Amino acid sequence: MSSTVEDVGGVDAQDTQDTQDAPDAPDAPDEETPEASGRGHRRALLAAGLAVLLLVLGGAGMLFRAHQLRSTPAAGNRALTDTEATSQVTGDVSDTLGKVLSYTPQATDVTAQSARELLAGKAAKQYTALFGQVGKRAKEQKLTLTTQVVRAGVTRLTGSEARLLVFLDQTAQRKGRPAGVVAAQLSVTAELRGGNWLITDITAR
Template identity: 55%
Template sequence: MRASGGLTTVNSEPAPAPGAEEAESRAPDPAAGADDVSRRRWPRVLGALLTVALIATGCALYAEGRQLRDTPATANLALTDAEATTRVTGDVSNALGKIFSYGPGTTATTQEAAKEVLAGKALQQYAVLFGQVERQSADQKLTLTTEVARAGVTRLTADSAHLLVFLDQVYERRGRTPTTAAAQLTVTAELRDGRWWIVEIGST
């Protein structure tokens, strides 16, 4: 309020209330509040992104590991199962020693032994071959003794096996010096009723 010519004039603008300027200075800035919210939100967003990335990486590593486990190399039990490999090698070696060892008076026994270890194509092959061998053994008094020198399993699954076999054979004819020969065979065997049967024999 001020005096002018004896008249009192009242200022229409009210004076600011005490502390108003201080309250105004403390009023929150909308822009600053948005920045604070963004700063608080970023750690959560970043954490979520890292979680997704870790899950994706884990899935990729699992798929890659599964693929490696399912490769043909790791599916070959000859590379991982020593017990099964030893068993099939022993069964096949014993069988070959029996069916390829005979003398003039033992061919019938050898034929019966073949029926206990051979099946399928191998049994048919052997029947044709042994017919000739039986005649030679009787005419020439021929005795053949066969031993497996080495045998290796090239592929093995739960019920089939492929082997490479090296044989040492001794031929004896009456009145002649025994001769030694080596043979190399490929053998396919199948596990039937808990026992390995030779189903195919080939020469290399």
């Protein structure tokens, strides 16, 4: 009885081993059917059609954007087209900032006079309120401030109003002490009055 069990077990084990060791039969090569070929052709046509559609939509988008630029207020921004006016407002604003933001202990009245002539609106009111204190401190502390515009760019210019972004360096020096330089960035609004651009608003950024 034991021998029979061993024989059967041996046959089963051998058969199992032979089955595991037998190499897999090679897959039969796929043959492209006419139906599969047709699907591939349709996919290629679809891809080409999508590419053309994207090009058309891209072109239409650019035309629509160009129309927007021509038909919206951006088209009235002379900062993009009028180089002469842009140059004038940049020069006037840079010159004004250099004058009203610079002073010496002996000549604060000169700075105040420049501010009265070159500032208007909100900027004039703010400056008048603050410069009284600044001028007094400059005399007491022997403080000299020199402001130089490093770069100024007109961001919007329409009719008689302009908006600018201005970068400047300010050098402050007290008598007997080394000078210190501080960089500043301002948003400036200016209005054209009597042929000159007057600053009407100054905001530190």
